[in-house]
Amino acid sequence: MSGFLVSTKINGDAFQFACPSEETLLDSLRNRVGLTGVKEGCGTGDCGACSITLDGSLVCSCLVLAAEADGREIGTVEGLSDGMKLHPLQEKFIEHAALQCGICTPGFLISAKALLEKNPKPSEKEIRYALAGNLCRCTGYDKIVRAVQAAAKEMRKK
Template sequence: MSKVHVTTTVNGDTVEFLTDPRETLLDCLRDKLGMTGSKEGCGTGDCGACSVMLDGVLVSSCLVLGVEAEGKTVDTIEGMAKGNDLHPLQRKFVEHAALQCGFCTPGFLVASKALLDQNPDPTEEEVRYWLAGNLCRCTGYDKIVRAVLDAAAELRGEAA
């Protein structure tokens, strides 16, 4: 099978790669572009560990073909921090101990950012509903929810 040339924007940078038409976006990000933050937990879109934004829509990159990124914008966990400055969500996850092994954390962070981009003032119920597609075997979800709510308040300019 012949390879397909893909040009896309990943975390603000134009990138090109060759891919098999059947290869997932997750595999392209990890194997072709060296962006190993997104993880494959299930391969069926059920765990959220591979969550990325594709043209502003939260997707499971294990369910999207790499060729579907042609001409689109992909935002991954690697694009959240700006230089050495962590995104407020990343800082709050650390402050609230909202991670343990870290395998699911990139997916939670990308999904949380997608939520706050759409709804900067979510309720606890809305956060829990939005993150229901992300699974974690190590932590209780309460610390994750608290971290997201705290980051939302900071992003709105409210004192914690």
């Protein structure tokens, strides 16, 4: 089994870990870095529960090899809040009851954040298409879309 030493920056902090060459970034983040907020729903890039940002781009971490993260910056749900202060998306997800079981929530938050960074005033349709790579089985997406709309409005105020 050949291995890699991967040097990354995760949620702003430098981090090194060793992993086998065939290991996905999802598995490394969960099992070697301890960031279990990154969820596995399918392992094939269909559900979006493992969404993270890699150098600012939205990716499914189950479709990225851990070795590919060497020298790059990773953003996960664990890095969304600023100390005690929640990100507006996190706040609005709670206020709008946009989660039931919550397993898909980390992925939705990361995807929604990526959307709002590019498009601060998305239409309902734009939100729905931007989040179409994230599966939620509990909510019917209604309250998720409303939470993202509310967060976008809140963020535009600042």
